[in-house]
Amino acid sequence: MSNPPAKKVSVSLEVNGQTRQVDIRPIDTLLYVLRNQLSLTGAKPGCLNGDCGACSVMVNNNVYKSCIILAIETVGAKITTIEGLKDSPIQDAFIKHFAxxxxxxxxxxxxxxxxxxxxxxxPTYEVMKEWLSSNICRCTCYEEIEAAVLSITYVNDI
Structure with missing residues (x-):
């Protein structure tokens, strides 16, 4: 016997400074809701188990893998996606350093x-390396990304 489909609930999410009304199931991940209901496709489905970081977003100024956090858990929180960082210094640094x-x-x-x-x-160099270790890129090394970070800050002990 199969379980009945989860009932949807209407909630408000604060995403990139805007309150958005969505109908979600308690089992919907934040990644699913962002991409499929809010058309914010910057967060990417990668591993879908929290390892790769392609789906990273900020919730109350902390980084979360949106593939493993339920959307219902973010009600009342401030969510920032890559779309909310348009023209940010770090985005400009990534472009400038081909990161x-x-x-x-x-x-x-x-x-x-x-x-x-x-x-x-x-950040110290070690702190920067530790933070970068939570994301995976299979196409390149992390030198350009490190250069992008270093270009908008200084590192205490290289």
């Missing part, structure tokens, strides 16, 4: 680097 290859993982890296600099405006 992307195919570009699929780039939004997640930008979100992570933005959060890093919000929490640690002058």
């Amino acid at each position: 992307f290859q195919c570009g699929y993982c780039t939004p997640g890296f930008i979100m992570n680097c933005h959060a890093l600099l919000e929490k640690h405006p002058h």
Whole structure:
């Protein structure tokens, strides 16, 4: 015997400074809701188990993998996606330093680097490396990404 489909509930989500009304099932991930209901496709489905970081967003100024957080958990929180960082210093630095290859993982890296600099405006090299380790890029090394971060801050002990 199969379970009946989960009933949808109407909730408000604050995304990129705007309140958005959505009908979600309690089992819907934030990634699913962002992409399929709000047409915010910057967060990418990668591994879908929280390992790769392609789906990274900020919730109340903390980085989360949107593929493993339920949308219902973010009601009342401030959600920021890559679309909300348009023309941000870190995005400009990524462009200037060619910190992307195919570009699929780039939004997640930008979100992570933005959060890093919000929490640690002058990170040590070790702190920067630790933060970057939570995202995976299969196309390139992380040198260009590190250069992008370093270009808008200084690192205490390189």
